[in-house]
Amino acid sequence: MTSSGFRPLDDKSLVEYIKATPALFSKLANQLHGLQIKEVGDGNLNFVYVVISSAGSFVIKQALPYIRSIGESWPMTKDRAYFEATALREQRRWCSNHVPEVYHFDREMAVIGMRYLEPPHIILRKGLIAGIEYPLLAEHMSEFMARTLFFTSLLYHDTTEHKRAVAEFCGNVELCRHTGQVVFSDPYKVSQYNWWTSPYLDRDAEAVREDNILKLEVAELKSMFCERSQALVHGDLHTGSVMVTPDSTQVIDPEFGFYGPMGFDIGAFLGNLILAYFAQDGHDDQVNDRKTYKKWILKTIEQTWNFFHKKFTALWNEHRNGSGEAYLPEIYNNPELQLLTQKKYMQDLLHDTLGFGAAKMIRRIVGVAHVEDFESIVDASKRANCERQALVFAKMLLKERRKFQAITEVVSAIQQEQS
Amino acid sequence: MTSSGFRPLDDKSLVEYIKATPALFSKLANQLHGLQIKEVGDGNLNFVYVVISSAGSFVIKQALPYIRSIGESWPMTKDRAYFEATALREQRRWCSNHVPEVYHFDREMAVIGMRYLEPPHIILRKGLIAGIEYPLLAEHMSEFMARTLFFTSLLYHDTTEHKRAVAEFCGNVELCRHTGQVVFSDPYKVSQYNWWTSPYLDRDAEAVREDNILKLEVAELKSMFCERSQALVHGDLHTGSVMVTPDSTQVIDPEFGFYGPMGFDIGAFLGNLILAYFAQDGHDDQVNDRKTYKKWILKTIEQTWNFFHKKFTALWNEHRNGSGEAYLPEIYNNPELQLLTQKKYMQDLLHDTLGFGAAKMIRRIVGVAHVEDFESIVDASKRANCERQALVFAKMLLKERRKFQAITEVVSAIQQEQS
Known part of the structure; x- marks a missing residue:
């Protein structure tokens, strides 16, 4: 689990990341028209971005090598994203009605791209x-x-x-x-x-x-x-x-x-x-x-x-x-x-x-x-x-x-x- | 677990194997004087050779990719030797009085060299x-x-x-x-x-x-x-x-x-x-x-x-x-x-x-x-x-x-x- 290619995403670098990632960019019909990005992570652990354009939407979840709500003083492996993506896919395999689809997973960046559960969810x-x-x-x-x-x-x-x-x-x-x-x-x-x-x-x-x-x-x-x-x-x-x-x-x-x-x-x-x-x-x-x-x-x-x-x-x-x-x-x-x-x-x-x-x-x-x-x-x-x-x-x-x-x-x- | 380097040993090839393996050969003081080899495996699974010379002794246990007592019709991974050697070492680490010492382990050949438990054992x-x-x-x-x-x-x-x-x-x-x-x-x-x-x-x-x-x-x-x-x-x-x-x-x-x-x-x-x-x-x-x-x-x-x-x-x-x-x-x-x-x-x-x-x-x-x-x-x-x-x-x-x-x-x- 090298972390050489890892960097935390922000609103700006996220856009670059999306453009460089066909599995995500295609969900936006390969264009950034009317793109909105909002950080919504209210859990304790991770950063969660909702990405919406006029053509489509998804969620980007990134794990950082510590617990978000506590900070770098409580380190925690970012490889949890790997297990989350693996579990999501396995659970969806057996219960597709109740598990969101994973569009993209990047182990090095600890980034999961998945279905945005739109309002009124x-x-x-x-x-x-x-x-x-x-x-x-x-x-x-x-x-x-x-x-x-x-x-x-x-x-x-x-x-x-x-x-x-x-x-x-x-x-x-x-x-x-x-x-x-x-x-x-x-x-x-x-x-x-x-x-x-x-x-x-x-x-x-x-x-x-x-x-x-x-x-x-x-x-x-x-x-x-x-x-x-x-x-x-x-x-x-x-x-x-x-x-x-x-x-x-x-x-x-x-x-x-x-x-x-x-x-x-x-x-x-x-x-x-x-x-x-x-x-x-x-x-x-x-x-x-x-x-x-x-x-x-x-x-x-x-x-x-x-x-x-x-x-x-x-x-x-x-x-x-x-x-x-x-x-x-x-x-x-x-x-x-x-x-x-x-x-x-x-x-x-x-x-x-x-x-x-x-x-x-x-x-x-x-x-x-x-x-x-x-x-x-x-x-x-x-x-x-x-x-x-x-x-x-x-x-x-x-x-x-x-x-x-x-x-x-x-x-x-x-x-x-x-x- | 490649099996490319694997070959079953017999009395003759075993001698060559011993000569080529310092951890074993040294137990015989690096010489073959008065060497006796006896196959003694009476279990169901493996081949076991007792190797005795005037200078020392050990046992060679080799796992074959099937159950010995049944033959090739009941295949079984020879990698069991790896788990045997690993378990022996771990058990000996905690209880050296009651577990024989492992002198040598060769995963590819599925060969363990260990202490010969001499008579009257x-x-x-x-x-x-x-x-x-x-x-x-x-x-x-x-x-x-x-x-x-x-x-x-x-x-x-x-x-x-x-x-x-x-x-x-x-x-x-x-x-x-x-x-x-x-x-x-x-x-x-x-x-x-x-x-x-x-x-x-x-x-x-x-x-x-x-x-x-x-x-x-x-x-x-x-x-x-x-x-x-x-x-x-x-x-x-x-x-x-x-x-x-x-x-x-x-x-x-x-x-x-x-x-x-x-x-x-x-x-x-x-x-x-x-x-x-x-x-x-x-x-x-x-x-x-x-x-x-x-x-x-x-x-x-x-x-x-x-x-x-x-x-x-x-x-x-x-x-x-x-x-x-x-x-x-x-x-x-x-x-x-x-x-x-x-x-x-x-x-x-x-x-x-x-x-x-x-x-x-x-x-x-x-x-x-x-x-x-x-x-x-x-x-x-x-x-x-x-x-x-x-x-x-x-x-x-x-x-x-x-x-x-x-x-x-x-x-x-x-x-x-x-x-």
């Missing part, structure tokens, strides 16, 4: 804060997760293909290590970057650091995160990595992708929906008490898992005579056994999902990176109340996850936390 | 059949397993080193796939290569193929085998991969090595000791009823796990402030929590061990490759009785492994099976 998290219902969200996200996870697991892969892909994504170690630190470690110790709604949650944050059972459970999840190459996971599938309209759901930003436990993705998505739920009371006003919207979030949580379950097992049934090596047809193709194996598999996956989802919730309340769902609640005391409910629920979920048999029980528990 | 399995006690066996094998598994796990590794090593050993996919097939698949279906003591065990073999619960459990183990990169495992740690004298224990043949679940190694060793136990009744005679010897085997099983437990947790305690990323000191260095985490870790590891051990036992009775412990029992009916006891025990162990809290309970169950 917005970041799902912002939609959730605004109280907008997305009737197809559960349908689409369950589709994305079922397909990308199934087709990169040993239910579909043969061992040779699987190990090759696992080995390749082992190269994304720096981002995995970062995730490992901020999700499974920092919240459970005194850490320079941790913060929370102080002083309201001081005691709550301390309680997390002193909770032996919680730390015991989180260690098990961390081991699974580091050791288990179950499928190509997105690696950062929160509601900020999804862009939506009422009709369209597009999953972006898989630079944290690697072969890991499926529950890490599903848990990230569901955990962030649960955070959105607990944040709603901070966004109510006289016009909208958000009660209906909270019901919609709960329904979406329930549907996302149930649709996922249905789609995932349907893919399994459809491909049970394929090249997947986990369950050979000669052994497992008897109806009773197939039912048994799927039940066990999905039950284990639900427990992994709840564990990872809970860990993701906790880290967003007492760790380094918080969520706008809570941050946008201006009144600190009100915010702290919402966060505390979410934290209490997440701690219970992490410890008691194996007791839940179905997602409806989880939804009931969420409601109970708030009643 | 014999293969442990042959010693067990002969009824020889090895008072230091549990001590030594627990040392080998504790050190090689601990130092290649995330208890000692940092994530960067771990993922690099995992990725490298992903290249040994062909041998992993072979293991996956013969251990977790073939015994549970009709397979060309399966055989058993027929007709005595016909019904027993059929029962294995029809046992849904057994197949459900073995699928979970197969997933763990394929997906969980917990440590560098030997990958084939049966009693035929260990050479012993009363004072020395040397572990050889790690060509199946990869980053996998620790229990796969520990289970292989213990499972093969249990097979040896159940085979003893086939080897009794009027001089020796083997009762004392059977007690020694049980004691060795018990001690191997208990010593392993002690050594492994001692290493963990010793290195708890090191670079291992699984349990960061700032989070886990409180005495109560450390006790809790270790208890959970070792309990889970015991259950994995029993599961893998049981699967290894089953495959040696109704799968392709059997063990000399049983095969050397000439009377088929007597042999079948021994095998059936082992099989019944293994099936119970695979299904009920999570109920065992300590190795003493396993030993009691073995005795109960035979009473």
Whole structure:
């Protein structure tokens, strides 16, 4: 990974870059008429330029060799762009409806050119804060997760293909290590970057650091995160990595992708929906008490898992005579056994999902990176109340996850936390 | 992996090879006086030459691009020699007392030159059949397993080193796939290569193929085998991969090595000791009823796990402030929590061990490759009785492994099976 040819782009050099890159320039019909370039990266990590002309549009994402929001003092490999481009292409291969097309990738420059998700696409998290219902969200996200996870697991892969892909994504170690630190470690110790709604949650944050059972459970999840190459996971599938309209759901930003436990993705998505739920009371006003919207979030949580379950097992049934090596047809193709194996598999996956989802919730309340769902609640005391409910629920979920048999029980528990 | 420079060695070309290879020739004091070469490979896979002169000795092991015992009709990458040499060096790095030194490795020729384990070293399995006690066996094998598994796990590794090593050993996919097939698949279906003591065990073999619960459990183990990169495992740690004298224990043949679940190694060793136990009744005679010897085997099983437990947790305690990323000191260095985490870790590891051990036992009775412990029992009916006891025990162990809290309970169950 030489960086000899690397230089950070700005508005001006970007134009030169586009002109010199047929795969991009052709998207603008090879002319610069009415060209507009806007830097829109609001994430923590990268620079993102929206490029629009009268003839066409695309997005340019460039990774720099450090974390954007922190600066050169927190170096991070720009090769994350390679893994993002590779993951995007692999995910789009299996789920073209919900993954934007990559037009161009330049490893040396760490530049990805991809489809511009035009308005009214917005970041799902912002939609959730605004109280907008997305009737197809559960349908689409369950589709994305079922397909990308199934087709990169040993239910579909043969061992040779699987190990090759696992080995390749082992190269994304720096981002995995970062995730490992901020999700499974920092919240459970005194850490320079941790913060929370102080002083309201001081005691709550301390309680997390002193909770032996919680730390015991989180260690098990961390081991699974580091050791288990179950499928190509997105690696950062929160509601900020999804862009939506009422009709369209597009999953972006898989630079944290690697072969890991499926529950890490599903848990990230569901955990962030649960955070959105607990944040709603901070966004109510006289016009909208958000009660209906909270019901919609709960329904979406329930549907996302149930649709996922249905789609995932349907893919399994459809491909049970394929090249997947986990369950050979000669052994497992008897109806009773197939039912048994799927039940066990999905039950284990639900427990992994709840564990990872809970860990993701906790880290967003007492760790380094918080969520706008809570941050946008201006009144600190009100915010702290919402966060505390979410934290209490997440701690219970992490410890008691194996007791839940179905997602409806989880939804009931969420409601109970708030009643 | 070009094979352009590859040629199979014979007695004659081997001499030329030695003369041209300083690392080997120097072991013979650079002269061929009194040179003796003997092909001794009795395993299934490779050619093994013992080279002895009046000045020194070594062993030459060459992998051919197929399975030796079957021939060119079952191709298998000769690059297994690379993984064997790499694993040997890594294991010796952590446990020099119990791993022979590698003098020379030639990847193109798939040739390893290593220490000749001189008489009275014999293969442990042959010693067990002969009824020889090895008072230091549990001590030594627990040392080998504790050190090689601990130092290649995330208890000692940092994530960067771990993922690099995992990725490298992903290249040994062909041998992993072979293991996956013969251990977790073939015994549970009709397979060309399966055989058993027929007709005595016909019904027993059929029962294995029809046992849904057994197949459900073995699928979970197969997933763990394929997906969980917990440590560098030997990958084939049966009693035929260990050479012993009363004072020395040397572990050889790690060509199946990869980053996998620790229990796969520990289970292989213990499972093969249990097979040896159940085979003893086939080897009794009027001089020796083997009762004392059977007690020694049980004691060795018990001690191997208990010593392993002690050594492994001692290493963990010793290195708890090191670079291992699984349990960061700032989070886990409180005495109560450390006790809790270790208890959970070792309990889970015991259950994995029993599961893998049981699967290894089953495959040696109704799968392709059997063990000399049983095969050397000439009377088929007597042999079948021994095998059936082992099989019944293994099936119970695979299904009920999570109920065992300590190795003493396993030993009691073995005795109960035979009473």
